[in-house]
């Protein structure tokens with residue numbers, strides 16, 4: 205079996221749908237798999253690993269039992285390898301938007317229209333969904349989806365427009381280079397004359413500036429001007445010029461991602477300070493057959509550690525089995541000695 | 553040593569700093585609203601503060617990593633710093649910072 209990445213928009217039926225694809229969700233796939241339960245995972249990121257992959261891919265972790273040292277990405281890669289035999293299906297770059305009853309189970313719908321029906325739901329949403337940071341410029345929200353975008357879905361939207369890109373990372377530089385040829389005019393705005401981006405992109409950008417094909421402003425954005433969601437200009441500000449105005453029809457701020465609880469807040473599960481209370485026997489929420497594991501849950505003594513989340517996944521899987529296979533008997537087995545488990549793992 | 557923090561409502565809090573802790577840790581320990589999502593790994597820029605002008609020059613110089621991570625801060629100014637990269641020391645007794653606005 206292999207790991208599958210499903211195209212957006214399909215309809216699926218499975219045993220367990222997991223919201224989030226961080227390390228805890230990944231190991232839950234393993235524990236579920238040993239019990240013959242199939243899983244689909246949804247994550248707004250375009251790849252697995254959650255915080256490990258997004259926040260510290262290259263930093264070492266020293267407290268995974270039995271592994272002296274592994275990086276965030278290294279752990280993610282190993283988990284992905286470990287769960288391959290169970291053929292999980294991933295739905296990446298999608299936000300799990302809603303959760304509703306469907307028969308004796310549940311239906312999760314994503315912002316891309318994908319529907320997944322499952323007997324059991326596992327919320328492994330960690331510190332929340334990774335979403336683009338929104339700069340706190342007064343009134344910016346009124347322009348969103350019309351003149352202000354935090355991602356480029358359709359490039360054509362920016363054709364023949366006066367486009368302002370804010371930020372100094374790779375996304376800012378990449379989109380500067382991609383949109384410059386089609387925009388009427390392009391301005392890059394960043395607070396310093398230095399970038400956290402590939403030197404090659406920076407050089408290309410500087411060449412365009414030298415050729416007067418775009419502008420680079422070392423400044424900050426102070427205010428937005430326009431009406432009816434349509435942006436007309438920005439007030440920029442820096443030491444040399446003070447406040448000054450530039451024309452702008454489109455604004456693309458690229459300041460990386462931040463963790464926001466997001467739609468999980470509307471799932472109708474009791475929350476306590478943005479965390480989901482669970483019992484410590486099954487890690488089930490106050491709603492039967494909905495579980496919460498990893499950083500998103502809370503219980504007396506909770507530690508936000510990968511180690512703890514792995515344990516939570518193992519216990520959750522036992523109860524998930526009882527829901528998904530009510531007529532079957534749960535059998536406790538070791539991977540070391542059970543030939544049936546070894547067959548599932550493809551090692552027997 | 554003291555760390556004097558102005559929150560986003562303008563309220564001033566005088567916190568007791570601890571040798572070897574970062575300013576971020578002191579602020580979080582006091583339950584002030586600072587996301588500090590990456591827990592001090594200089595990988596998120598959500599521990600962003602503005603340093604009072606009189607203290608700016610007294611802080612140890614910014615490392616390249618911090619300068620680069622600030623590219624992902626919102627509402628960055630000349631006096632912006634990542635509080636997880638400011639280590640509390642006796643020289644910084646009385647340091648004044650203001651919590652920068654967060655992502656909306």
Ligand SMILES: Cc1cc2nc3c(=O)[nH]c(=O)nc-3n(C[C@H](O)[C@H](O)[C@H](O)COP(=O)(O)OP(=O)(O)OC[C@H]3O[C@@H](n4cnc5c(N)ncnc54)[C@H](O)[C@@H]3O)c2cc1C
Nearest residue numbers: 224226228247248254255300329330331333334498499510
């Ligand atoms: C810098 C740093 C260092 C760390 N070091 C250690 C360490 O040494 N040891 C240790 O044990 N722990 C460490 N941690 C903590 C550890 O990374 C977390 O405990 C772990 O990542 C939690 O895993 P998780 O799967 O619960 O959640 P996360 O890793 O947060 O993953 C949750 C995923 O769910 C997604 N998601 C949430 N809601 C939705 C939705 N509605 N739709 C779609 N997707 C959604 C998010 O996008 C995210 O990808 C560290 C954390 C950081 C930041």
Ligand code: FES
Nearest residue numbers: 592594597599636
């Ligand atoms: S806590 Fe993340 S950069 Fe300081």
